[in-house]
Amino acid sequence: MAVSEDRQPLIATLKKAAYLLKDAGIPFCLAGSFAVYARGGESVDHDIDFLIKADDAERVLATLTEAGFRGEVPPEGWLVKVWDTTEHGDLLIDLIFCPVQRPVTDATLRDTDIIAVNACHMPVLSATELMIHKVLTWSAHYCDFARGLPVARSLREQIDWPRVYRETTHSPYAHAFLFLIDRLGVMSLAEASALSAAV
Structure with missing residues (x-):
């Protein structure tokens, strides 16, 4: 069900930015919590995430700032940011080109x-890659499994769990999460491990 833009003003900003990027012919996709929402999940956060390629970052900033967004190149080195000034305040979009140390490539964007996100059609990142990004954010400094459970539960049938297992096996935090959701009946860790090994 579509969220009213009166109740969730970020949706209007998301649609405006997506239109501008599509009109400029810049490849991108919706990621983060709004991608979960677009895929039927329940997670909607306080900002918008788009994935872009690093080579397109300057062009993305130029396109959006020319349309009235306020841009910033932060020191982190894996994203750029823009704000949409609205009656609801300054609404943030993160334009990410290297999430969780995984550079965005043409393959990522495929x-x-x-x-359709509130009637605006746009490319939305796969549920599998969304889950991979979520579990790879966890570390010794931040490990909130409660943030991942709604994603796993609401998108579980869309997720390629053997691929998630295979691409996150280096992370003990990811493995602990997969063990947890196996015990909760969301997925089968034994099956994911076996099918991953068969690839």
């Missing part, structure tokens, strides 16, 4: 589906 791992998407065109989905």
